[in-house]
Amino acid sequence: MKQSVLRKYARLIARVGANVQPGQPVMLTAAVEQSDFAVMVAEELYLAGSSRVDMEWTCQAISKLEYNYQSEETLCTYPAWKEEKLKLMAKEFPCRVFLNSDDPDGLKGVDTEKMTKSKKVITPLTKPYRDAIASKHQWCIAAVPSTAWAKKVFPDLSDEAAVEALWDAILKAVHVSDDPSNDPIAEWAAHNDNLHKRGDWLNAQKFDYLIYHSANGTDFRVDLNPLGLWKGGSDSTTSGCYYNANLPTEELYTSPMSGKAEGKLVSTKPLSYQGQIINNFWIRFENGTAVEWDAEQGKELLGQMLTMDEGASRLGEVALIPCESPINRSGILFYKTLYDENASCHFAMGNGFNNCLEGGKNMTSEQCHALGVNESMIHVDFMVGADDMCITGYKNGVATPVFINGTWAQNV
Numbered sequence: 001m002k003q004s005v006l007r008k009y010a011r012l013i014a015r016v017g018a019n020v021q022p023g024q025p026v027m028l029t030a031a032v033e034q035s036d037f038a039v040m041v042a043e044e045l046y047l048a049g050s051s052r053v054d055m056e057w058t059c060q061a062i063s064k065l066e067y068n069y070q071s072e073e074t075l076c077t078y079p080a081w082k083e084e085k086l087k088l089m090a091k092e093f094p095c096r097v098f099l100n101s102d103d104p105d106g107l108k109g110v111d112t113e114k115m116t117k118s119k120k121v122i123t124p125l126t127k128p129y130r131d132a133i134a135s136k137h138q139w140c141i142a143a144v145p146s147t148a149w150a151k152k153v154f155p156d157l158s159d160e161a162a163v164e165a166l167w168d169a170i171l172k173a174v175h176v177s178d179d180p181s182n183d184p185i186a187e188w189a190a191h192n193d194n195l196h197k198r199g200d201w202l203n204a205q206k207f208d209y210l211i212y213h214s215a216n217g218t219d220f221r222v223d224l225n226p227l228g229l230w231k232g233g234s235d236s237t238t239s240g241c242y243y244n245a246n247l248p249t250e251e252l253y254t255s256p257m258s259g260k261a262e263g264k265l266v267s268t269k270p271l272s273y274q275g276q277i278i279n280n281f282w283i284r285f286e287n288g289t290a291v292e293w294d295a296e297q298g299k300e301l302l303g304q305m306l307t308m309d310e311g312a313s314r315l316g317e318v319a320l321i322p323c324e325s326p327i328n329r330s331g332i333l334f335y336k337t338l339y340d341e342n343a344s345c346h347f348a349m350g351n352g353f354n355n356c357l358e359g360g361k362n363m364t365s366e367q368c369h370a371l372g373v374n375e376s377m378i379h380v381d382f383m384v385g386a387d388d389m390c391i392t393g394y395k396n397g398v399a400t401p402v403f404i405n406g407t408w409a410q411n412v
Contacts, residue, residue, distance in 0.1 A: 001164060001167045001168075001171075002178060004178070005171065005176060005177070005178050006037060006040060007040060007044075008176050008182070008184055009142075009171060009174065009176045009184075010037065010040040010041045010043075010044045011044045011047075011184075011185075012174065012176060012184045012185060012188065012247065013041055013044070013097060013140060013142050013247065014041060014044035014045045014047070014048045014097075015044070015048050015185060016184070016185055016188045016234075016243075016244055016247075017097070017140030017142055017243065017244045017245075017247045018045070018095045018096075018097050018138050018139070018140040018243060019095075019138055019241060019242055019243040019244075020045050020048045020049060020050045020095045020138070021049060021095075021138075021241060022048075022049030023049060023050075023051045024049070024050055024051060024093075024094065024095050025050065025051055025052040025053075025054065025092055025094040025095070026045050026050045026052070026053045026054065026094055026095045026096070026097060027054050027056060027089065027094050027095070027096045027097070028041060028042055028045065028053050028054065028055055028056065028097045028099075029056040029057075029058060029096070029097065029098045029099065030055075030056075030057065030058070030098075030099040030101075030144070031057070031058050031059060031060065031099070031101050031102070031144075031146065032057050032058070032059050033101065033146055033147075034099055034101050034144045034146070037099065037144050038055070038099060041097065041099065042055070045095075045097070050095070054094070060102050060103060060106040060107065060275065061106075063106075063107065063275075064106065064107050064109075064110055064275075067107065067110040067111060067114060067115050068110055068111070072114050072117060072118070075114060075115075075117075075118035076117065076118050076121040076122065078121075078122055078125045078126070083125070083129075086126060086129035087129065089129060089133060090129045090132035090133055093133055093136050093137040094137060095137060095138045095139065095140075095243075096137065096138075096139040096140070097139070097140050097142070098139070098140070098141045098142070099142060099143070099144045100141055100142070100143050100144070100336065100338060101143065101144040101145060101146040101149060102146070102149065102275065103146060103148035103149050103152065103275070104149060104152050104272040104275070104276075104277060104335035104336065105148075105152065105275065105276065105277065106148065106275045107274055107275025107276055108275065108276050110275070112274065112276070112300070112301055112304055113304070115274060116304050116308060119308070119377065120308065120309065120377065123377035124377070127377075131364070131365050134354060134355075134361075134365070135237055135238050135354065135355050135360075135361040136237055136238055136239070137237060138237060138241060138243035139243070139245055140243060140244060140245060140246070140247060141245065141246055141247070141338055142174070142247040142338075143170050143247075143336060143338055143339065144170075145163045145166040145167050145170065146163075147159050147162070147163055149166065149335070149336070150162035150163045150165070150166040152335050153165075153166055153169075153332060153333065153334060153335060154166065169330060169332050169334070170339075172326070172330070173248040173326060173327050173330070173339065173342075174247050174248050175187040175188060175191065188244065191233065192233035192234045192244070193233075194233075195232035195233030195249070195250075195252065196232065196233050196234075197412050198232060198252055198408075198412050199230045199231060199232040199233070199252050200412075201410065201412045202230040202252060202254075202320075203229060203230050205393055205395060205400060206226075206395060207224055207393035207394060207395050207400070207402075208223065208224065208394050208395055208396070209221055209222060209223040209224060209260075209393075209394050210222050210224065210318065210391055210392065210393050210394075210402065211391070211392045211394070212263075212265075212345075212384070212389065212390075212391050213389070213390050213391075214266070214384075214386045214388055214389045214390075215386075215388050216266045216268065216386055217264055217266045217282065218263075218264060218265055218266045218384055218386070218389070219263050219264055220261070220262070220263035220264060220265050220285070221261065221262045221263055222256045222260070222261045222315065222318055222347075223256060223257040223260035223261065224254065224256055224257060224318070225254070225255060225256060225257045225356075225357065225371070225372045225373070226257075227357050227358045227359075227360075227371060227372075228254045228255060228256070228257075228356055228357060228358075229254060229355075229356050229357065229358060229360075230252050230253065230254045230356075231252070231253055231254065231353070231355065231356055232249070232251060232252040232253065233249065235355065238361050238362065246338060246342075248327065248338075248339070248342050249342060250321050250322075250325045250326070250327060250342040250343075251319040251320065251321050251341065251342060251346075252319065252320045252321075253317055253318065253319035253320070253353075253356070254317070254318055254353075254356045255316055255317055255318075255352030255353045255356040255357070255373050255374065256315050256316075256317075256318050256352075256374075257288075257372045258288060258311075258314050258315070258316075258352065258369075258372050258373065258374035258375075259287060259288035259289070259314060259372075259374075260287075260288045261285045261288045261314075261315055262285055262286065262287075262288075263284070263285060264282055264283070264284045264285075265282065265283050265284075265285070265347060265382075265384050266281075266282045266384060267279075267280065267281045267282065267382055267383060267384060268344055268383050268384055268385055268386050269333065269340050269343070269344060269382075269383040270297075270333070270335060270340075271298075271337070271380070271381075271382045271383075272335050272336060272337060273298075273301060273302075273305060273380055274301070276298060276301055277297060277298055277335070278295055278297060278298030278299075278301055278302050278305075279295065279296055279297040279298060280295060280296035280297065281293060281294060281295030281296070281298070281299070281302055281382075282294060282295075283306070283349075285315075288314050288315070289313045289314055290306050290313040290314070290349070291313075293306060305349065305378065305380060306349060308350075308376070308377060308378050309376055309377050309378075310376070311350055311351065311374050311375045311376030311377075312349055312350050312376045312377070312378050313349070314349070314350075314374045314376070315347055315348065315349060315352075315374060316348050316349065316350045316351045316352035316353070316373075316374045316376065316379055317346075317347060317348035317352065317353065317379070317381065318347055319341065319345060319346045319347070319348070319381070320345055320391070320402070320403065321341075321342060321343065321344055321345055321346070321385060322403070322406065322407040322408050323344075323385065323386075323387050323405075323406035323407055324407055325342060325343050325344075327339055327340075327342045327343040328343035328344065328385075330343075337380075337381050340383055341381045341383060343383070343385070344383035344384065344385030344386075345383070345384055345385035345389060345391070345403070346381050346382060346383045346384060346385065347381070347382060347384060348379050348380060348381045348382070349376075349378065349379075349380050349382070350374065350376035350377070350378035350379045350380055351374060351375060351376045351377070351378065351379040352368075352373040352374040352375070353373070354368040354373055356373070357371060357372075357373055360373070385406065386406060387405060387406040388405055388406060389403055389405070389406050390403055390404055390405065391403035
C-alpha cells in the first residue's frame with residue numbers, strides 16, 4: 001500500500017477519530033507487528049498537537065501463552081504498576097487510540113473458563129478508573145491488517161496479496177483513497193452530518209419500543225428508554241470536543257430499557273469473541289433476559305459470554321444499519337466486529353452507554369443504571385440484519401415503519 005495513502009489514514013485517525021487537542025497526552029495501543037504504521041500514527045498525533053504519545057504494545061501470541069501457562073491466581077492478580085497507569089489516565093484524561101489487527105482465531109484453544117474467571121476478577125478492579133474517564137476524553141478504534149487476519153478474510157490469496165486486499169477494503173470503508181481529490185477529513189464531515197440528521201429523526205419519534213421480523217426466525221420486541229437518545233457519527237466529550245470512536249461507522253444506536261425485551265434474535269454473521277469464533281447462533285429472551293441459546297460453532301463460549309455476570313444476559317445496545325451500507329455492499333466478511341457490525345443491524349449484550357441517556361454524560365454509572373441503562377463487564381455486538389428485515393417503531397400504540405426489507409423506510 002502506498003505510503004501517501006497510509007499517511008492519509010493516519011492523519012484521519014489523529015484528527016477525526018481521536019481529534020487530539022493541543023497539549024493533550026495520548027495512549028496509543030497497537031500490536032508489535034504494526035510498528036511501522038503505529039509510528040506514522042504517533043507522528044500525526046504529535047503534528048496535531050499531542051504533548052506526549054505513550055505507546056502500549058500488544059502481542060496476541062504472548063496473550064495466548066499467558067492464558068495457557070499462568071496460574072488462575074496469577075491471571076486474577078492486577079499488578080500495582082498497572083493500577084498506577086490507570087490512576088494517571090483518570091487524572092490526565094488522555095486521548096486513547098487503538099489499532100486493531102488481531103487474528104479472529106488467535107486465541108483458539110485457550111482455557112476459556114480460566115480466561116472468563118480472570119475477567120470477572122479484574123474488571124471490577126478497573127471499573128472505577130473507566131468510570132472516571134467516561135465521556136471526558138476522546139477515543140478511537142481503527143483497524144490495521146495483520147497477515148493472519150487477512151488470510152482469514154481472503155484465504156485463497158497469498159499472504160502479501162491478502163494483506164493488500166484487506167488494506168483496500170479497510171481504506172474504502174473509511175473514505176480514504178489514492179485519488180488526488182480525495183479529502184477524507186471533508187468526507188467524514190459530510191458523513192457525520194448525514195448520520196446526525198438520521199439520529200435527529202429517530203430522537204424526534206420517541207418510540208416506546210421496536211419490533212423486528214425476519215424470515216430467518218428473528219421475531220423480537222425491544223423496549224426503548226423514555227430518556228434514551230439515538231447516537232450516530234461523531235460524539236462529543238463533556239467539554240464539547242468532537243471525535244469518532246469507531247473508524248468506520250455506519251450505525252445509529254441507543255441503549256434500550258434494561259430488562260424489557262421479548263422474543264428470538266437470529267445471528268446473520270459470525271461473532272469473533274475473545275479471539276475465537278461463534279457462528280450460526282440464536283438467543284431467546286424473556287423479560288429482557290437471555291434464557292435460551294444455541295450455536296453451530298462456539299456454543300460453550302456463547303454460554304460463558306451470556307453468563308459472565310448478571311448484566312451479560314441483557315441488552316446494552318440497539319443499532320440500526322441499512323443493507324446498502326458500503327461495508328455490506330463490499331460483500332466481505334471481515335471477522336472483525338468493528339467492521340461487520342457496520343454492515344448489519346445489530347444488538348450488544350452487556351453494558352449500555354450512559355451517553356445514550358438524556359443528561360447521562362454528567363451522571364454516575366449508578367444513576368444511569370437506576371434509570372434503565374444496563375450494567376455489565378462485557379459489551380459484545382452481534383449481527384442480526386437481513387435483506388428482508390422489517391423494523392417497526394411504536395409510540396402510544398401508533399406504528400411507524402423504520403426499516404422495510406433491510407433499509408430505511410423514511411427519507412430524511
